[in-house]
Amino acid sequence: MDEKTVAENGYSRRSFLADSGKVIAGAAVASSLLTGQAKEAKAYPYSTGYKYTKLDPKEVGRITYENYFKRWCASSIVAGFVEPLRKKVGGLWKSYPIDAMRWAHGGLAGWGATCGTLNGAGAVIGLVTNNTDTAEEMVNDLAFYYSYTELPSYAPAKIIKAKIHNMTLAGTIICHISVGRWMRSEDVSFLSDARAERCARMAANIAMETAGMLNDWSDGKYKPKHKLLFNLAANGITSQNNCMDCHGQNVPGVETYSTLKK
């Protein structure tokens, strides 16, 4: 049975709003089972020789912005951290290749999936923090910031490519949707200077937000803003909160692949 036939037969598909009681019940069960599975996959500490020292978020943002036009979204953020850390800390930072994550640009080599800024920032976070939950909490907070903040708000001291006029709310961490929404707002094409400028400023924003979290962590005062895996608990599958972006009015219920099933 192909996807279209499934949709036409209404098999396990229904209006999200018409049946919200079931969703809530399903979510509660999923949440309870998730707690069980989480015991098996609990967080654990790990050692890392990549030492962090507090950085000036504005400097991290500036370096990221300036590097974007050669290195693109992921590795420009890596540069924003690794360049100052090589000077201030040295050690292993001197041997980490800044371009090791460059392939992640454009949502993985242009495939438009996860925005490369999050992969670049995540790579740095994972090298620095020494507990699997801490790294994941920071990346999760960053995904919320990316999705639900009007961006880019970064204002370069010296504009490199183009003046741009709009900020947009991505509502997702998916490159294709995020950049497409901004392109529609700005009325420009992907290959325009304006779009490159937007992604450079977006990278600077994500780098600065990351620097803020790592600085707090360095001071022992980082606290996650958002709960981990709440999407999995709510929707019964790895997911975001923008179900209708792809499913339209036919968002499958949590019971489709529900934890009630088997």
Next chain:
Amino acid sequence: MDEKTVAENGYSRRSFLADSGKVIAGAAVASSLLTGQAKEAKAYPYSTGYKYTKLDPKEVGRITYENYFKRWCASSIVAGFVEPLRKKVGGLWKSYPIDAMRWAHGGLAGWGATCGTLNGAGAVIGLVTNNTDTAEEMVNDLAFYYSYTELPSYAPAKIIKAKIHNMTLAGTIICHISVGRWMRSEDVSFLSDARAERCARMAANIAMETAGMLNDWSDGKYKPKHKLLFNLAANGITSQNNCMDCHGQNVPGVETYSTLKK
């Protein structure tokens, strides 16, 4: 004008099939402009101290599979490479934290975006190869393999979690769609042992494919199977080839955000 209004007005939206001539014309222009922009963003070599030596893909697959149930998709692949490379090469591999990419599991901390297997494999590829295009070509080939091969085909010598029965064609690198298609085929929930088993085997498959490419590269005979950024050229935006998965019958044409515009 919100997205629904745009769709109802038919603004720049149409059947993909009904107007394929324009798409081809648009793609040609995009391709030509892409060549222009590529001059600015041309590939460049970079140095890395992470030395590679040929590994047995079966061993890499086995380690990945066994690590999955603690480390999940991304870092289990990192373990599949780093554990043997620490023994065979040593050097910097000894100081690279295997869990540095663990946050990428579940399409980034459970957000269901890019499958974490590709982030884990990409992190290793980026550390090893020393040219931005080589790394990107391998990751691009890996994205094709992930999307257009019936997976998981990996058969563990000793099954850890569950017997599973089905392979599926993801048609995408997006975790949510890929795992959802398999769950429907197998008729199980996300939190089932069967689903964990599937993702562990998927990770082993991606690790083995990566090992094959890196071994070929080590012998000086790696040749990319697929062209870089062809999706960008064809669709005028970072994207995959599964437009109808989200857009249904209303796939926007390349001229929506076209290179012809400005």
